[in-house]
Amino acid sequence: MMLQDGPVQLLCLTANSGVPLFTRGSSKPLPFSVIGSLNGVHMFGVGQGVSLLSCDTGGGGKVVWRVFKDSVMLIAVSGGQRSQSSLVKEELYLQRLLDNVWGCMVLVLGQDELVSVRNVERLKRDLRACFSLIDLLLDERQQSIMGNLTHCADSLLPPNPALLQEAMAGFAQAVDSECGCLVIHGRLAAATEKWCHLMPQEVALLLTLMQTLSNSGSSSCDYPVFLPQTSPTVALRLLRFQLLPGADVCVLCGPTPSLHKAESQLLCQFWSPLVDSLRDCLAVGERCLPPSVILRQDVLSLMLINRETHRSVSCVRTLSHQPDPLLPSRARCWELLKLFYIFSITRYFHKEDCLFEEQTLGSSEDFVQGFPHQPLQCYLVTEECKCYGLQTSQHQLFLLLPLSVPAFTLRSVANQTLSQIVTSTGF
Template identity: 45%
Template sequence: MEESSVFLLCLTASSGVPLYCRSKGSSRQLTFSVIGSLNGVHMFANNQDVLLTSTCTENSRVVWRTFHDSINLIVMSCENSASDLSLNKLLENIFSAMVLVIGLDELISIKNVERLKKDLRACYKLIDSFLTESEKMADLTQCVDCVIAHDVAILQECLDGFTQAAESDFGCLIAGGKVVAATEKWWRLASQDVLLLCWLVASLSPHSSRDYPVYLPQGSPTVPHRLLTFQLVPGVDVCVLCGPSPSLQKVQSELVERFWKPIVDPLKACLRVQLRSFPASVPLHRGILGLLLVNRDLNKSLYTVQAHPMDDMQRTELKITLEQRRAALRSFYTLSLSRYFNPDSADGKNIPYEEQFASGFSHHAHQCYTVSSSHKCYGLKTELHQLFLIFKPEVPTFSMQTIAKKTLQLFTKDFPF
């Protein structure tokens, strides 16, 4: 298999009937014998009262998850950055994506396998986006990707007024799949629900307006809501989560132009900060190549691997490409969360696919770093934030802590996030 290939299998838990197979980075599909073997070894382990969660070979990693004793998901990845943590997050997102589109009842009580296969086709675009997306980090952090835009106060005011006029409390403004502004109650939704709604909008083909039925995996997995979306300018959509009323036509004809036409320029400006995720006026140390800032309290994050876009445009050859930066930041985040920054669990229990800290250490780390020939990484954890930075290799190792603390201060005081 190719080094970057990923295979995702979905089967019924009771009989092992394949429901779908999706892949990334490979022109070949898995044979039926391989699919049967992967599912068979998991079923055999279950019959022996053994929970099989993951295994590794020389060039791949395999993770199994069963959801509601009904659906088996198996992922096999040949990517170097693959880990138990990242692959488990992927499977959680995939199952939640299935719930979002067709509802939990259809997945728990499978009455007709062929009909379920047909219904699941509506999930393919969203599922594939989790396999192939590289411009966002929410799939791994479970915190919504955001941007700090110019004129955010104006955008927020228009969004609040538009959402209220549409008879809803749940509204969101999205640019390039990242949240620019959202109503207070939108942020009160479960973080995974918000994440999935944003990814759904980004995965669909551009359209002037939509009326899309959705189930909220955490908030309402069995009762659908209506997701209304409207393209304000190419790349910028406003979304409203509502009940039976109002009609799509009424909102589009009476409200969209009234609230959003006067602020077309601020809307277009949202796209100009999309790659960096924050305005050029936010000063960053010149040695920083990429940044991931997680607000653990609000479940939102800032992410970029183009901390200085103009510098990257002027350099014909990059020591570490944008794709390599993305892979390095994802890998460092996974390493930090699984080994050093013990995530807080609501019930106080360790999550089974996260590694224990090295034996002999009773404390939890609050800072960590790695050094390689092409880049350096530094992680910093506080009560409310987690900050992960990629540096140029020439940045002195001893200075990374100071730079990280100043960067965190920048986003907590000067440009609050």
């Protein structure tokens, strides 16, 4: 049974002295003595020439340590009863969480401020600007957002992509930028070529930042950002504009143009003629797929990843007003989809962006080494549903189906679903 219970607490300390910088996650933070012990056991290991990466607790929880740039230590602590296989899945989730939190800190403050700590109290104050982003990463209610886990950009496939792509390219050029995107309900709908060449984690973090800026209620903003891998020490300007509720456009640019000029002179020129197209995109909603894609009735949820572009689309079927008690709820389908993704990439499928994780998740790698080939398909039967994973040179597809679907038909359902989406959208 795939379970992931209990809140995750995040601790941030200075790597050398162990001074706490902040804690996030649970409403009841860990006592200072426990925080000191977690830091102390890691420092003891370092003194003995041992790098402590993770450990399991007696109560079935997991603790993961990461030190970034020999300056900042992040510790993730999760609780709850878990099996040994669930702990492997939990470790990958926590490793990516810590990587994303560090990315958020660099995104907002820049790497220099975090590596060269001159005043700890000032750093504590500055880090408060990261809290809304970090809290969003820790928020388990963000069910339909997968990019923080997959390091692929959550995407929405619009009914009229050519018009939106042309407008996006024209608007970006008008504001003297090569890097911009259109975001619908927190998902990428159109982007310039340069935006698509950003590192996958950077795109996922920028989409998270866009969500927090959108939640603030402002219609536009001029926000300095550091790209954690592409530009960690030199700030860029992120200009964000709300086109319609739920539809935002943003660009990364230099000192010009001003926010006022871009908003008053250029925004309407490119986007006013496309109001109807934007509303069509908004109507797609969490389905993320245009009406031209007709899914089988027995597909409960799916996630399709394009391995070349590092974009993904995911959706959960909308249940009827009288849901079948034998089927998992909509929220549970999102949870199961994430857990099946973790299960698949920790045991079967290749992970392009997990170099650190490949060194730390030893039990999973030992499992994979038992195969004389690279697995291309896998399936799992749980107490709630059947899961099927399919990997090609370009795509990874993860499906959840009812228990009533015969096991021998799972492969044909997966191939049919993949063909239907790719043929209709070119994704």
